[in-house]
Amino acid sequence: MLHSVTLQAPAKVNYRLDVVGRRPDGYHDLRMIMQQVNLCDEITISRSVTPGIRVSCGAAHVPDGEENIAWKAARALLELSGADTGIEVHITKRIPVAAGLGGGSSDCATVLQGLNDLLELGLSRERLMEIGVRLGADVPFFLFGTTARAEGIGELLTPLAAIPSLWVVLVNPNVPVSTAWVYRNLQLTRKEPLAKLPDSFDDVAALCAVLSNDLESVTIPAFPVIGEIKELLRSLGAAAAMMSGSGPTVFGLFVEEAAARAAADAIGHQQPGWFAVAVETL
Numbered sequence: 001m002l003h004s005v006t007l008q009a010p011a012k013v014n015y016r017l018d019v020v021g022r023r024p025d026g027y028h029d030l031r032m033i034m035q036q037v038n039l040c041d042e043i044t045i046s047r048s049v050t051p052g053i054r055v056s057c058g059a060a061h062v063p064d065g066e067e068n069i070a071w072k073a074a075r076a077l078l079e080l081s082g083a084d085t086g087i088e089v090h091i092t093k094r095i096p097v098a099a100g101l102g103g104g105s106s107d108c109a110t111v112l113q114g115l116n117d118l119l120e121l122g123l124s125r126e127r128l129m130e131i132g133v134r135l136g137a138d139v140p141f142f143l144f145g146t147t148a149r150a151e152g153i154g155e156l157l158t159p160l161a162a163i164p165s166l167w168v169v170l171v172n173p174n175v176p177v178s179t180a181w182v183y184r185n186l187q188l189t190r191k192e193p194l195a196k197l198p199d200s201f202d203d204v205a206a207l208c209a210v211l212s213n214d215l216e217s218v219t220i221p222a223f224p225v226i227g228e229i230k231e232l233l234r235s236l237g238a239a240a241a242m243m244s245g246s247g248p249t250v251f252g253l254f255v256e257e258a259a260a261r262a263a264a265d266a267i268g269h270q271q272p273g274w275f276a277v278a279v280e281t282l
């Protein structure tokens with residue numbers, strides 16, 4: 001039996017985010033196209049003879065202990081399994097926090113998967129997704145493991161048959177944007193039913209044509225820097241640029257690695273206080 005596992009928890013971007021409607025339970029029905037990208041938190045999960053669950057991270061704005069979503073994931077699986085072992089989780093944070101990149105949800109999914117293996121629980125992916133959606137709406141996507149259309153609150157997932165591999169430049173201006181604040185301030189004004197989205201994207205132009213995020217209507221007026229980053233990425237050669245999730249991170253899509261790296265470097269030099277990296281889609 002393994003004593004410890006170390007896993008990578010990737011970030012995501014939303015190629016598309018449509019808010020379909022508000023639900024009585026306070027959540028929103030969404031329709032999204034979600035893509036994992038190769039910017040990862042590193043998570044080590046170990047058994048311990050000392051009972052209890054301990055989560056350490058040490059990054060700013062990420063709680064240690066019970067408030068961490070990784071702690072909630074560990075408790076859910078320990079309760080279900082009845083195992084009496086202690087669990088230590090250490091997170092090396094690389095994904096910007098509260099940034100629209102899904103870092104907490106990805107950490108949660110990774111702990112569910114990692115503990116399922118470490119404790120040899122044999123739970124199916126579907127079962128882990130049922131447990132995960134109670135902890136965070138984006139958690140099932142990270143367990144799903146492939147680019148997907150996500151509906152409901154994010155738990156109804158359909159794989160996308162073909163999607164181009166790309167370079168993605170992520171730019172975060174380090175202004176805090178709370179997801180709850182964004183949804184509270186969203187005006188649902190769409191009167192027409194949503195047009196159907198394609199199930200596959202054979203080229204970059206087809207993918208760029210569907211890029212859209214309803215939440216920009218809240219964030220860009222309040223944080224004009226988000227619109228400015230979109231312009232900047234386009235001026236540096238991005239095929240398209242869009243805010244991810246509830247922001248404030250903006251991503252630009254590039255076909256060529258060299259152009260993506262040059263854009264990230266240029267933005268990093270211009271704005272040393274921002275986070276700017278070039279990463280590949282997964």
Ligand code: ATP
Pocket residue numbers: 061062063067068069070091096097098099100101102103104105107108136138179245246247
């Ligand atoms: P969401 O849209 O779900 O808020 P996000 O990508 O914008 O996602 P996260 O980085 O997941 O934001 O963080 C959201 C909040 O969750 C933060 O305020 C943070 O304090 C809290 N949090 C709890 N556990 C974690 C974790 N493991 N990693 C990051 N944030 C965490």
